[in-house]
Amino acid sequence: MEFFFTVLIILSVITPGLSSTTTSFNVLQYGAVGNGQTNDSPAFLKAWKAACQSNSHISRLIIPAKRTFLLKPTTFSGPCKSNYTYIQLSGNIIAPKTKSEYSGFHTNTWLGFSFVNGLAISGKGTIDGRGSAWWQQPCVGNPLPGATCRPPTAVTFNRCNRLQLKGYTSINPARSHMTLTSCKKGIISNIRLIAPGTSPNTDGIDISGSTDIQVLNSFIATGDDCIAISAGSSKIKITGITCGPGHGISIGSLGTRGETDIVEDVHVENCTLTETLTGVRIKTWQGGAGYARRITFEKIRFVRANNPIIIDQFYCPHRSDCQNQTRAIKISDVTYKGIVGTSLTDKAINLSCDQNVGCSNIVLDHVYITPSVPGQKVFSYCHNAHGIATHTKPSVKCLLK
Ligand SMILES: *[C@@H]1O[C@H](CO)[C@@H](O)[C@H](O)[C@H]1NC(C)=O
Ligand SMILES: *[C@@H]1O[C@H](CO)[C@@H](O)[C@H](O)[C@H]1NC(C)=O
Ligand SMILES: *[C@@H]1O[C@H](CO)[C@@H](O)[C@H](O)[C@H]1NC(C)=O
Ligand SMILES: *[C@@H]1O[C@H](CO)[C@@H](O)[C@H](O)[C@H]1NC(C)=O
Numbered sequence: 460m461e462f463f464f465t466v467l468i469i470l471s472v473i474t475p476g477l478s479s480t481t482t483s484f485n486v487l488q489y490g491a492v493g494n495g496q497t498n499d500s501p502a503f504l505k506a507w508k509a510a511c512q513s514n515s516h517i518s519r520l521i522i523p524a525k526r527t528f529l530l531k532p533t534t535f536s537g538p539c540k541s542n543y544t545y546i547q548l549s550g551n552i553i554a555p556k557t558k559s560e561y562s563g564f565h566t567n568t569w570l571g572f573s574f575v576n577g578l579a580i581s582g583k584g585t586i587d588g589r590g591s592a593w594w595q596q597p598c599v600g601n602p603l604p605g606a607t608c609r610p611p612t613a614v615t616f617n618r619c620n621r622l623q624l625k626g627y628t629s630i631n632p633a634r635s636h637m638t639l640t641s642c643k644k645g646i647i648s649n650i651r652l653i654a655p656g657t658s659p660n661t662d663g664i665d666i667s668g669s670t671d672i673q674v675l676n677s678f679i680a681t682g683d684d685c686i687a688i689s690a691g692s693s694k695i696k697i698t699g700i701t702c703g704p705g706h707g708i709s710i711g712s713l714g715t716r717g718e719t720d721i722v723e724d725v726h727v728e729n730c731t732l733t734e735t736l737t738g739v740r741i742k743t744w745q746g747g748a749g750y751a752r753r754i755t756f757e758k759i760r761f762v763r764a765n766n767p768i769i770i771d772q773f774y775c776p777h778r779s780d781c782q783n784q785t786r787a788i789k790i791s792d793v794t795y796k797g798i799v800g801t802s803l804t805d806k807a808i809n810l811s812c813d814q815n816v817g818c819s820n821i822v823l824d825h826v827y828i829t830p831s832v833p834g835q836k837v838f839s840y841c842h843n844a845h846g847i848a849t850h851t852k853p854s855v856k857c858l859l860k
Contacts, residue, residue, distance in 0.1 A: 482515040482541075486522055493526030493550060500531045511539035511575075522584060524549035531555060532564040532611065537575035537619075544575060548582035548627050554589045554613070561611060568615045569633070578616070579623040588613040590633030594658045610634040610660065616642055625649055635662040636681065639669045641691075648675040656704030658682035663705065670694050677701075684709045685735070690720035690749075697726070703733030707764065709740045710754060712774050714747015714788040721749045728757045734803070738767035739795075742774035743788035745781070745813070750789040761800025763831040768795060770821070770844065772813040787813040793846075794822040801831035807853055808839035821846030823855060 484506045487493070491502035510518040518541035522528065530552055537544075554569050555561065561569075569588060572578060593610035613632035616622055622645035629636045629652045636652040639645060647664065654661040663679040666672055668691035676699035679685040685702035687709045688695050702708060708727055713720040720743075732738050739756045761767045770790060775781035790812065807828040812818035821844050829852075830837045841857035848858040 480515040481517040481519055482513050483519045483521055484510040484513070486520065486528070491528055493523070493528045495527035495529055495553060497529060498531055499528040500533045503528070503530060503533060504535070507535045510544055511537060511541065513541050515541055517541060517543040517545055519545045519547055521547045522550045522552070522582070524584070526550040528552050529555070530570065532561055532566055532569050534566065534568075534571040534573060535575065536573050537578075539575060539577075541577070543577040543579060546578070546580045548580055548584035548586075551585045551587065553587045554633070556589050556592065558592055567609055567611050569611045570614045571617065572615065572619055573617045574619070576620045578619050578621070579625070580627065581623070581625040582627055585628045585630060586613060587630050588632035588636075590631045590654070590658065590661070593633035612638050615640065616645075618642065620644055622646070628653065630654065631658070632661055634660050635665050638665040638667070639672060640667050642669040643671055645669070645672040646675070647673065648677065650677045652677070652679045652681055654681045656680070656682055662687050663702075665689065666692050666695060668692065672696070673698075675699050679705060681705045685732075688722060688725055689713065690718070690722065692725070693721075693723045695725045697730065698728045700730040701733070702730060703735045703762070705735050707732050707735040707737045707740055709737070709742060710751055711740075711742035712744060713742070713751060714744040714749065716744075717746045717748070717786070719748040720788060722751045723753050725754045726757070727755065727759065731760045731762065732764050733762040734764065736765050737769055738764040740769040740771065741790060741793065742769070742771045743790065744774050745772070746784040746786050747788045748786055750791065752789070752791045754792070755794045755796070756798065757794070758797045759800070761798070761802065761828065763801050763803045765803050766806050766809060767800065767802050767828050768798070768808045768826070770810045770812060770818055772816070772818065773811055783813070785815055787816040789816050790818040792820045793818070794824070795826050796822070796824045798826040798828070800828060802828050802837050803831050805830065805835065805837050806840065807837035808841070808855060810839075810841045810844035810855065810857070812843035814843050818844045819846065821858060823848040823851045823858065825849075826851040828853065
């Protein structure tokens with residue numbers, strides 16, 4: 460909290476000559492009820508419009524504590540006149556409970572933020588996607604008339620520059636907890652993302668097309684990737700993440716259906732992954748073009764992870780046309796350093812690279828993975844990976860020593 464307000468205060472002090480005012484807009488003043496029953500979307504949109512159009516340097520949208528606001532699918536659009544639009548999330552927000560309440564909206568998102576520069580969301584509140592209806596009933600047969608079959612992402616940030624998210628909790632999304640697309644300069648810190656380990660496709664944070672994003676000191680326990688970094692992302696820093704259950708921290712999948720995808724400058728440090736399905740993974744499809752490069756995993760701890768370290772240039776789930784092709788995403792300059800922990804399966808390390816494009820400058824240094832059951836063995840598997848492995852166990856045969 461202190462850090463967050465300090466940032467806002469410093470930012471208002473270092474812009475002398477401008478109105479350094481903060482103007483507040485409480486959703487209750489715009490007709491929100493907060494009884495968990497009334498549709499508060501119209502009131503939130505009115506309050507948002509007022510805050511967004513305010514000429515003050517910082518405009519603050521207050522969502523008060525001790526109340527629960529039911530919102531239908533809603534898009535909060537910018538650009539705003541205020542330089543910082545700060546949502547003080549003290550109360551709770553809940554999603555519609557049934558799928559049919561999503562019909563008639565042209566969005567695959569419950570709460571969307573688009574084109575907002577300087578958006579900050581902070582507070583002790585909870586965002587509850589109430590997604591269990593979507594998890595239990597896969598899309599088979601005829602969906603309700605007009606209803607979409609694809610579960611909505613809980614919160615999306617599209618083209619949001621200077622985004623700050625801090626302190627709040629997101630639970631039980633229908634699909635991902637949050638996605639960032641085409642955002643620049645974001646800091647996400649001290650948040651909690653929670654869903655059952657069995658809930659399908661509930662990624663924690665999906666980052667795509669975004670640059671200069673930091674995710675710090677957060678707790679993610681969910682049903683799919685804790686953090687997934689996909690096409691068009693660069694300068695991504697992830698530190699202090701506790702992940703599990705979930706599928707770990709993933710880069711990709713890249714190159715789906717022959718796409719040209721690029722990911723570069725990703726740094727993952729000081730993270731603990733507990734009982735995740737995979738650990739740290741880079742996955743690319745055959746037939747794609749582009750590259751994933753300058754990726755570092757440092758000081759990572761695995762606790763009974765299923766497949767701790769994976770590079771997979773043959774990624775192809777749920778599809779039959781998995782032929783090897785001449786093109787692939789190039790993977791290079793990937794470093795694993797100071798990695799310790801236990802593997803639940805015997806497959807501790809799997810570096811599976813394509814024979815035409817391959818993986819180059821793969822560096823493992825001080826990587827020690829032991830079986831979670833004492834006395835068992837763990838193995839590494841390595842195909843067309845080039846680079847060097849020092850102080851590494853299990854040893855990785857295709858890398859130099
Ligand atoms: C926002 O910042 C810009 C540039 O820093 C400045 O020109 C503008 O006046 C500021 N707007 C407000 C409402 O403070
Ligand atoms: C590492 O991450 C944990 C949270 O998992 C945090 O408490 C700790 O301060 C971090 N350590 C460093 C050196 O950043
Ligand atoms: C693709 O190539 C890899 C490595 O040579 C091999 O293990 C795999 O069986 C091949 N897959 C197909 C579908 O040919
Ligand atoms: C390693 O990954 C490749 C590519 O997904 C897969 O075909 C292979 O079975 C894996 N090997 C092990 C030992 O898990």
